[in-house]
Amino acid sequence: MPRRMLIGLIGALLFISAAHAEIPANYKVDLLTENFPPYNMAPNGKNFAQGDAVSGIAADIVREMFRRAGVDYTLTLRFPWERLYATALETPDYGLFVMARLPEREASFKWVGPIGPDDWVLLARGDSRISLNSLAQAKAFNVGAYKGDAIAEHLLKQGLEPMLALRDQENATKLAAGEIDLWATGDPAGRYLARQQHVTGFKTVLSFNRAELFLALNREVPDAVVGQLQKALDEMRAEGFVDAVNQRYL
Structure with a gap:
């Protein structure tokens, strides 16, 4: 292999390695949501559910987004919304969906989306x-x-x-x-x-x-995680995954 190509390949590998190094090892986001059909739902309309028991347009999209981004997470549906909002705002490594992205909220969170209208x-x-x-x-x-x-x-x-x-x-x-x-x-x-x-x-x-609905992440969530999630969502939308999920529920 020519020396110039070898140097370029090594440089690219180092760049990729550095990008991935920005995401802490074993990093996890604790996701919160509420009963907000058809975007997020618990079985029988209950106000508590976890993991795969949470369904809906946004829940399906967010799960696939984290899977593609390679980011670990937990998912809990609770009540009421105001408590969830305060937790995501004040607690590092927490996220909340779906949330309207409004000017008065812009600086309070990091955003991934839009997930839906x-x-x-x-x-x-x-x-x-x-x-x-x-x-x-x-x-x-x-x-x-x-x-x-x-x-x-x-x-x-x-x-x-x-x-x-x-x-x-x-x-x-x-x-x-x-x-x-x-x-x-x-x-x-x-x-x-x-x-x-x-x-x-x-x-x-x-x-x-x-309004457009987003995943809102606590300001302490690393930018590398936010970027990987946004990249995954953009790919999902381009592939038609997001449209297919909407058609299943609507």
Whole structure:
């Protein structure tokens, strides 16, 4: 082999070795998630599950992402969201999914994604006469939202006073029963949750925002790990893996 080629090959091998050395040996990420169908789900809608018992679009994508990146992990579904958020924010080597990537959260985490969309909508009963052209008009109605969720936070910043539920699926039954006039939720999550509660016939009266959902990692997670996970996700999307997962659930 010519000397120049040999030197180039050695240099490439050293570069690859150095890149992999940046990931600590036996490194592991502790992943947290919540019941947020169809992205993350526990059997029978329970608020606790671990490992392969957690299903959903995001759970399937994240598992494959970590497998391809060669990064070890644990996966736990718990409740409530606010506690999970605080744990991922404050505890090294933790991650949380799926989370809307918002400007006010940008500097608090390292991000891998997007994993999927989350359209923000106001749903009403099918027989409702409510018609809205802006979110401000919703102030005249009782709006239900999910406590601690980005949608609820957005409503509060816009001057609304939503009725907050500890689980978003509670809003589906409240809307069906007439206890609230409108339900501020995500799409497709809201439609999926309503079906789980055996509730149908809702209609969208306003679409007011769109967010992208990500895996949020604690700031102490090494950049090399974040890069490997993002590379794996990009490859999965290019190969059609992400689309195939969505089609299985939707």
